[in-house]
Amino acid sequence: MPEEQLLEEARQLIARSQAMVALTGAGISAESGVPTFRGKEGLWKNYSPEELATPQAFARNPLLVWEWYQWRRGLIAKVKVNAGHLALAQLERMVPDFTLVTQNVDGLHGLAGSKQVLEIHGSIWKTLCAGCGETRENRELELELPPRCSRCDSLLRPAVVWFGESLDQEIMALATAAISRCDLMIVVGTSGVVQPVASFPFIARDKGAAIIEVNLERTPVSSISNLVLLGKAAQLLPRLVPP
Numbered sequence: 074m075p076e077e078q079l080l081e082e083a084r085q086l087i088a089r090s091q092a093m094v095a096l097t098g099a100g101i102s103a104e105s106g107v108p109t110f111r112g113k114e115g116l117w118k119n120y121s122p123e124e125l126a127t128p129q130a131f132a133r134n135p136l137l138v139w140e141w142y143q144w145r146r147g148l149i150a151k152v153k154v155n156a157g158h159l160a161l162a163q164l165e166r167m168v169p170d171f172t173l174v175t176q177n178v179d180g181l182h183g184l185a186g187s188k189q190v191l192e193i194h195g196s197i198w199k200t201l202c203a204g205c206g207e208t209r210e211n212r213e214l215e216l217e218l219p220p221r222c223s224r225c226d227s228l229l230r231p232a233v234v235w236f237g238e239s240l241d242q243e244i245m246a247l248a249t250a251a252i253s254r255c256d257l258m259i260v261v262g263t264s265g266v267v268q269p270v271a272s273f274p275f276i277a278r279d280k281g282a283a284i285i286e287v288n289l290e291r292t293p294v295s296s297i298s299n300l301v302l303l304g305k306a307a308q309l310l311p312r313l314v315p316p
């Protein structure tokens with residue numbers, strides 16, 4: 074746990090901020106019980122991403138890919154938001170211009186009350202039709218797999234970004250705008266290795282924003298951070314927000 078003085082410095086940066094971006098990754102949901110991707114217990118240990126999270130994998134074996142996503146949906150449906158998610162929702166209420174950019178597809182930020190959320194890697198609770206392109210909310214845990222579009226009968230896929238795919242241009246534009254105007258970015262629970270999101274803290278820093286990192290360990294973002302708070306997000310974030 075970082076020293077009280079570091080936490081106090083972080084609180085002061087937050088209190089002065091007029092425009093903030095919180096950038097989150099799998100680590101913010103870890104204490105809710107959602108496995109991270111690259112940690113010791115990471116999903117990728119048991120399931121190789123190349124086998125599952127690519128358009129090629131889906132073309133090859135949509136059933137296998139859907140079984141994996143249904144397993145994850147079932148797991149996420151059971152978990153609860155944690156104190157870290159709640160603290161970020163509270164920050165949004167304090168800071169005049171606040172945007173939460175998340176790589177997570179679990180929807181937990183919205184459940185915790187965050188409003189300005191950009192789900193830059195999509196949502197596990199939406200489907201995208203591979204044929205007609207329609208995106209729909211879908212929370213069914215008992216789907217017949219692989220599911221098909223009720224309009225055009227093509228295969229439905231999870232509306233998430235897979236390796237090798239580009240991000241939604243509209244969401245990317247909103248994220249870029251928020252990053253360009255922020256005076257503070259707080260980077261929580263991301264290994265900072267997946268592009269283009271990995272470059273966001275560097276862009277913010279180049280534009281003059283201060284960076285606070287919250288993570289269990291140092292990452293590539295640490296070297297450009299004003300403050301690195303090492304510890305669990307659900308324990309640290311509530312200490313940065315006034316009760």
Ligand code: OAD
Nearest residue numbers: 098099100103109110111176262263264267288289305306
């Ligand atoms: P990773 O699994 O790569 O990294 C999780 C990070 O969270 C690591 O840096 C951990 O040290 C940290 N962490 C773990 N538990 C924590 C806790 N309780 N409190 C604070 N930090 C903690 O996850 P991401 O960086 O989110 O993309 O991965 C980025 C993208 O890679 C994901 O969105 C996904 C994956 O491929 C797609 O699916 C497109």
